[in-house]
Amino acid sequence: MTSGNGTQVQGRTRIQARNRDAILTAGLDVFSQHGFRGSTLDQIAAGAGLSKPNLLYYFPSKEAIYTALLEGLLETWLDPLRDLDPKGDPLTELLSYMRRKLAMSRDYPRESRLFAGEILRGAPEMHDVLKGELKTLVDERAAVISGWAKDGKIAAVDPHHLIFSIWALTQHYADFDVQVRAVLGGTDPFPGAEAHLEQMLESLLRP
Amino acid sequence: MTSGNGTQVQGRTRIQARNRDAILTAGLDVFSQHGFRGSTLDQIAAGAGLSKPNLLYYFPSKEAIYTALLEGLLETWLDPLRDLDPKGDPLTELLSYMRRKLAMSRDYPRESRLFAGEILRGAPEMHDVLKGELKTLVDERAAVISGWAKDGKIAAVDPHHLIFSIWALTQHYADFDVQVRAVLGGTDPFPGAEAHLEQMLESLLRP
DNA sequence: GAATTGTTTGACCAATTGGTCAAAGCCACG
DNA sequence: CGTGGCTTTGACCAATTGGTCAAACAATTC
Numbered sequence: 001m002t003s004g005n006g007t008q009v010q011g012r013t014r015i016q017a018r019n020r021d022a023i024l025t026a027g028l029d030v031f032s033q034h035g036f037r038g039s040t041l042d043q044i045a046a047g048a049g050l051s052k053p054n055l056l057y058y059f060p061s062k063e064a065i066y067t068a069l070l071e072g073l074l075e076t077w078l079d080p081l082r083d084l085d086p087k088g089d090p091l092t093e094l095l096s097y098m099r100r101k102l103a104m105s106r107d108y109p110r111e112s113r114l115f116a117g118e119i120l121r122g123a124p125e126m127h128d129v130l131k132g133e134l135k136t137l138v139d140e141r142a143a144v145i146s147g148w149a150k151d152g153k154i155a156a157v158d159p160h161h162l163i164f165s166i167w168a169l170t171q172h173y174a175d176f177d178v179q180v181r182a183v184l185g186g187t188d189p190f191p192g193a194e195a196h197l198e199q200m201l202e203s204l205l206r207p
Numbered sequence: 208m209t210s211g212n213g214t215q216v217q218g219r220t221r222i223q224a225r226n227r228d229a230i231l232t233a234g235l236d237v238f239s240q241h242g243f244r245g246s247t248l249d250q251i252a253a254g255a256g257l258s259k260p261n262l263l264y265y266f267p268s269k270e271a272i273y274t275a276l277l278e279g280l281l282e283t284w285l286d287p288l289r290d291l292d293p294k295g296d297p298l299t300e301l302l303s304y305m306r307r308k309l310a311m312s313r314d315y316p317r318e319s320r321l322f323a324g325e326i327l328r329g330a331p332e333m334h335d336v337l338k339g340e341l342k343t344l345v346d347e348r349a350a351v352i353s354g355w356a357k358d359g360k361i362a363a364v365d366p367h368h369l370i371f372s373i374w375a376l377t378q379h380y381a382d383f384d385v386q387v388r389a390v391l392g393g394t395d396p397f398p399g400a401e402a403h404l405e406q407m408l409e410s411l412l413r414p
Numbered sequence: 415g416a417a418t419t420g421t422t423t424g425a426c427c428a429a430t431t432g433g434t435c436a437a438a439g440c441c442a443c444g
Numbered sequence: 445c446g447t448g449g450c451t452t453t454g455a456c457c458a459a460t461t462g463g464t465c466a467a468a469c470a471a472t473t474c
Contacts, residue, residue: 038244172375
């Protein structure tokens with residue numbers, strides 16, 4: 001049986017793999033909804049179908065579950081930006097980056113909210129990663145975008161703020177989901193969002 | 208002595224006004240940083256310079272402080288959208304709406320984060336307001352924007368998603384502040400953000 | 415099938431935390 | 445200055461919660 005979600009689960013035995021996976025899945029559910037301090041081991045244990053001491057047989061502490069989730073998440077989270085192809089067509093590349101990020105908001109809202117909660121609280125667990133791995137990758141891709149702009153392939157834009165904009169616009173539909181849906185009523189926000197964000201990016205980047 | 212922050216504080220005596228104000232200010236500090244469940248009465252009491260039982264003399268419960276903050280916040284939060292003038296110049300109106308929202312992210316990041324945290328957790332305390340007051344106001348202003356588009360004064364855009372975009376883009380700089388600063392290094396994000404968001408809106412709305 | 419290793423749990427603990435309460439302190443006003 | 449109402453607090457409580465531990469229970473190996 002393979003891991004039910006996308007999270008990497010190592011473990012010697014089958015039982016270990018299954019239970020670690022169940023714990024991480026339940027942890028994602030609970031942490032993303034209530035934040036770290038608002039979540040309890042009992043909630044996670046119940047969600048995973050285990051007893052609390054049994055949880056602590058697989059993870060040494062509540063924090064360990066939380067950090068395991070965050071670490072497992074980061075790679076997935078950065079993949080779309082990593083895949084931005086410097087040799088591709090600029091507008092196509094940036095549009096498909098935006099579309100992938102929006103699809104992640106639609107398909108993995110819990111992951112987005114977990115991340116958002118961590119950043120909101122000042123990223124106590126991720127400060128180093130943000131200033132290290134994340135900054136490096138963003139600076140790198142910003143340079144690519146800058147190059148495109150200098151070559152006149154897209155309009156002159158601030159590449160860092162362009163990336164922030166894509167993050168903000170796409171993640172908003174996961175993180176502020178209740179608000180968006182409250183305002184929109186019964187309509188599914190995502191088709192409209194995609195069309196609107198395409199229009200926005202295209203008009204901005206047109207040289 | 209007037210209320211130190213923008214929050215409305217009623218109270219018969221001077222002492223009441225001062226202490227309720229101190230509690231709300233401390234509550235904003237603590238709640239915006241740790242969320243509702245992550246905050247303790249002791250933290251708030253310490254921040255306000257009062258004892259815990261004394262806190263509970265002014266507010267009946269922890270939740271009461273939290274909801275008092277949220278209620279006091281909402282009006283301030285919606286003011287810029289409310290001030291959107293149907294008779295003004297469309298581009299000017301929308302640009303200055305964006306600028307005011309961005310300024311609020313710069314000047315009142317705690318308020319933005321408090322709000323963001325509440326929405327992230329599913330808005331347990333604000334669901335009604337979102338579907339009522341907020342939806343009504345947004346629908347109304349969306350109609351105004353729709354009118355502008357039909358008159359050819361701005362490009363044809365989805366007015367609801369345009370409003371969401373302005374929220375997302377501006378609040379991002381308060382809510383994800385640590386991330387933005389981690390990536391940007393020492394630079395102040397706001398000047399660059401304002402220029403970039405102006406460029407974005409102008410190119411989008413150009414008829 | 416006995417021994418070893420891996421897994422699960424009930425009972426328990428100390429710390430934290432939201433909230434209570436009666437008594438004490440303080441203040442204004444007659 | 446003394447009385448009555450407002451304000452403050454120390455002591456306390458019950459519930460919650462992260463975490464421990466020894467013992468019971470399964471699984472695997474020889």
